[in-house]
Amino acid sequence: MTGTFRQEKISKIKVGVLGSTGIVGQQFVRMLNGHPWFETAALAASPAAAGRRYGDAVDWMLSGGCPSPAGRILLCRPTGSDLRRSGVHVVFSALPASVAGEMEEDLSGSGFRVFTNAGAFRMHPGVPVVIPEVNPDHLGLISGRESGEGFIVANANCSTTGLVLALKPLEGFGIRSLQVATFQALSGAGRSGLPALRAFDNVIPLIPGEEEKMSRETNRILGRREGGSITPADIEITATCCRVPVRDGHLEAVTAELEGDVDLSRIKRAFHDYKALPQRLRLPSAPRRPLIIRGESDRPQPALDRLAGTPRSARGMAVSIGRLSLRGRRLRFVLLVHNTIRGAAGTSLLNAEMAAARGLLDEGPSEGFRKEEPCGS
């Protein structure tokens, strides 16, 4: 079926990126470069930058340099009219929290399909927070919409994404409570989020809002969808989220209290064998294995494992797990997730790939929508 889907793709779907100059925006641009299904047609930034070449305006921070085709694109404003002028009706949003809410609502309201990394709507009943390997059925929240109507699909925050991917295969064993301590990378604070003197030779034991998000979003994603609503899971989560002087890659030390007795080999197997819809659909950004079990006693490590994931198009999309031990019903492990790839742009992109594979992006915006704001306005 995947093959069929691919062969039908005669022309690529034109997409835009909002907030394209930030760290997550740059990951979107990097991952969309040469993408088999999507074509980067619009890059939006703050209105002040509109009209400049992306390559000139961006303060590129990822290794390997800004992809040349993207570098030549002229920045547009993050408005419906500008995006539509570029032929775009699918957008990825890496907007800062302060503006994401209003802009994304406007865009989805006028027919755009928005895949957002921003947190504004993660608790909104009409917006699914999706990790394709975990809760693809939550996309059902938007399936009832009329043809041509826009929608918003959110991904979870970075540390939550890693955690939930590791929890999913454990669901069958019953998870009563979780204690999590995170070692979060600098890039999670954004391009200029943290002054060097603060971060250097230091651990900062607070990431505002993060602990609440981990608890709330984890339970929502692991929740059960019944029709158009989600009943959240009720795992008690105690998280302590800390910033450490590491460029990329969030490491998390997790202790989980399970509900019943189980032996460690079954847990290892559950992690190792875990595959889900994106793997079956062979989505372009899906890692062959979403979870990689490290047998070495001192792994995963950010410097070595943050780019885990094969094939090359899925680098940074696999979560690494190590230091598994079980005492009674208390399971301890350490996980590592690349915070701006799997924890942000990558999952958003995977969400869009899954939506495309399911035909949710095929149709153009509805007539009504088109009339409302004519091309060329």
Place this chain on the structure above:
Amino acid sequence: MTGTFRQEKISKIKVGVLGSTGIVGQQFVRMLNGHPWFETAALAASPAAAGRRYGDAVDWMLSGGCPSPAGRILLCRPTGSDLRRSGVHVVFSALPASVAGEMEEDLSGSGFRVFTNAGAFRMHPGVPVVIPEVNPDHLGLISGRESGEGFIVANANCSTTGLVLALKPLEGFGIRSLQVATFQALSGAGRSGLPALRAFDNVIPLIPGEEEKMSRETNRILGRREGGSITPADIEITATCCRVPVRDGHLEAVTAELEGDVDLSRIKRAFHDYKALPQRLRLPSAPRRPLIIRGESDRPQPALDRLAGTPRSARGMAVSIGRLSLRGRRLRFVLLVHNTIRGAAGTSLLNAEMAAARGLLDEGPSEGFRKEEPCGS
């Protein structure tokens, strides 16, 4: 009483440092410089270095430079005869694990009072592991010895010391189990323990043996002494110990399950009011408050708080605690301990100060001991 003790100190007690050129050895040298009760009379290193000036042989790594008086001392061998020749019968040991066991046993066997930071004897029934604020009564394990007999007093490993200091005031609330994730500094791995490329831009989620030590030593120190033996406490501890790129200061994220209901204000008060024997005796290296509660939401931080402790002679001797929260019976907090001061040399020194204040260092070695290996041999 303290005053009395001090006034009697007409001459200082001559002390030696074993393993004096390592990081912990350097902290001993630094803290002993200008000490009101102790005089550094011997600095020992590997036999190959014996005879060189300490200042020339040491690769000094602490800020502020090697103290001049210590720098002029000629290194001796870590043997009883060399130490005795310098008039020393009290030694601080910062020996590497590989040689500590045999050397310390030999020295204590021939009458030396050994205050050791090494782990060799921490589980030995005749060796108390003491944190003066927590279990000074464990010194009782050595009090039965005959006059002139040597002994070994150990301090706990670095991360355990911070943890136990924070747990002591909680004892009254009943601690059922603990989940701890540690963010441990580079200096804990020793002067050349960790290659730069391993540590840089990385978190290493394994510190060999550390998790077992935290569990074992914590329960021993919090154990009850009955005569000459210790009945350990039985707190279930799940620790995940990680190395982070920070020079000094171990941060620990702790979740404790308490036995009964309690409100947070009582816990805060217990931390804040906590004072113990070293404070009452006004030992020279005792911090006025062993625990410092930080009210800010993002503290403690290694870069800002690792040197906590007043007066100046107790810098780095206080443990900082922050991020206190309580949900049901689950208490969460973050603590910070300076690993080579309070977590190593400083507690060893405080142990010796307490032993001195109790008269355990006053007497010289016994006649028998003196005859055995005559001065000048």
Place this chain on the structure above:
Amino acid sequence: MTGTFRQEKISKIKVGVLGSTGIVGQQFVRMLNGHPWFETAALAASPAAAGRRYGDAVDWMLSGGCPSPAGRILLCRPTGSDLRRSGVHVVFSALPASVAGEMEEDLSGSGFRVFTNAGAFRMHPGVPVVIPEVNPDHLGLISGRESGEGFIVANANCSTTGLVLALKPLEGFGIRSLQVATFQALSGAGRSGLPALRAFDNVIPLIPGEEEKMSRETNRILGRREGGSITPADIEITATCCRVPVRDGHLEAVTAELEGDVDLSRIKRAFHDYKALPQRLRLPSAPRRPLIIRGESDRPQPALDRLAGTPRSARGMAVSIGRLSLRGRRLRFVLLVHNTIRGAAGTSLLNAEMAAARGLLDEGPSEGFRKEEPCGS
């Protein structure tokens, strides 16, 4: 004479600090704490913060914590009326460049003695840029003023200060040209000057304006004063100024072309023997030796040597020099200067101490000045 001066100091001189919450402001606060001649009477910050306790408002970043007495001071506005209300007519300025010019001019115009670390007036003909060990005679630029008139005395920028201190003893050998590469610390960019992601695992080969300053200020400070004007030296300086991931301490690799033949031992002696007015006057913040020659082949190093300087009140005030070699007339050496102490607050303070010792701070502001802007306005 020094002694005499000190004995006369029955009451301390009340001083204020402008821009007191930044990194350099904090160094001023730290160094003024317990100062034998000066008393911190006013701490100014942006008007928005006025009225808050310094200890609550400051984001303290130096190890050891904010000094308690300073912490209790209520912040005032950086205006003449506020400062005067605190009885202050001597101020230290750590103002950001953007506002320093206007404020400092206003204050000096209305009678304040301003010792500034800001760059605004470093090329102003009426403002001496002084390093007390190098060009104390440049203070003459302000000596002609009428009694009660204010003035501005600047110190040089951080990397220049280290360089000029090392060049002064070489003046006798004739310096034709200089090539300098700097390895500058993060704290030089201010409290939030550099985002962590920029600084981390990186070298940034540009510090805007720094190379020009090094050339211009070096020649001005080494220039000859004739009456009220300075004839700058004309050393050709090629500087490449880079930021490296080090917290404190600017290291500089210097190659100097000398005018005549000389042997290395004479140069070493010139460095080693170098003492100047502050040492003779025994100013409180003067290091016993302003230059410390390191004989080891791999020194100075920021981590080990940035706090060089004795006595304790002069920690960080000595410049360390190493790796001296001479080939023909080309002299190569490496120097290290603590950028926020000797390179900023410390030299400013030393300037004020020298001015005090010379009686330039004794007199109160003139009557005219007082009338102009009455107390209580």
Place this chain on the structure above:
Amino acid sequence: MTGTFRQEKISKIKVGVLGSTGIVGQQFVRMLNGHPWFETAALAASPAAAGRRYGDAVDWMLSGGCPSPAGRILLCRPTGSDLRRSGVHVVFSALPASVAGEMEEDLSGSGFRVFTNAGAFRMHPGVPVVIPEVNPDHLGLISGRESGEGFIVANANCSTTGLVLALKPLEGFGIRSLQVATFQALSGAGRSGLPALRAFDNVIPLIPGEEEKMSRETNRILGRREGGSITPADIEITATCCRVPVRDGHLEAVTAELEGDVDLSRIKRAFHDYKALPQRLRLPSAPRRPLIIRGESDRPQPALDRLAGTPRSARGMAVSIGRLSLRGRRLRFVLLVHNTIRGAAGTSLLNAEMAAARGLLDEGPSEGFRKEEPCGS
């Protein structure tokens, strides 16, 4: 011609790597993975490790993980018999200096073609030190050998390689003298060359032997070959080599005194237009442009530019140049070279590609050689 050469390559040349588990060894393994001309047939390490799978024995430190095919190879001893058993007669050497001399001499003496990164023979009259873009004619030193005879081709040390690549296009302007300060990365010190505590928050202003190498090797590589000997250039070089806390990428601040007048635009053009033999031959690891001029005022930076070089197979093979300025005849610029790619394994590989393209690797070892030590011994 290149095309012809490629089409003839029906089977790949089997190659081995000596010292394959170190950092440079790992770069060889990484760059040889999927190489169009060479096939990794033998990986040698210390005899103790022989027989273990490379993937199990190596402490892999490069991002992206150990290539699977290499991971499956069983380590052999670095001896002629072991290598020959694998069908190898071309070897890349990343041997540590202490053993490189003897081993490489033995191997070349018994017919192996050795491309070495070790420094043992860089000043040996019969061993060319080659950077393919700079002095391919120096390969002439080995062309006179008999068929089947072995040889050694060295590449220069890491910081020299970057410098010489930047100097080559300047040769025409006449270079009288150079002042260089280097900011060298941690990986240059090897996998465990530098303890973390030494490197962290520090600059170490000494890299033993490096300054002499820069001077000696630069002049040798820029020297003129006449028959079988090289007359070195005689540029006076004053280098100050420092280690900074950066993972990869050596940055160098260079001041060059030119012999005649020139304008900056000509120099820029010379840099920009520079292409040489590897580019013309389109060697697989040759970057399209060996020098990349950065127009931004704050580039190159290690974090952003160390992987410069297109196509993908040449990532890290281009040297970036920025901050160009000229005052009189004094040219200043900053360059950046990836020390373990272009500065080590990459140039060695490029040397082998050039040798292959010239037919120097085609012939098997001579009969005599084969007889001497029969296969299967």
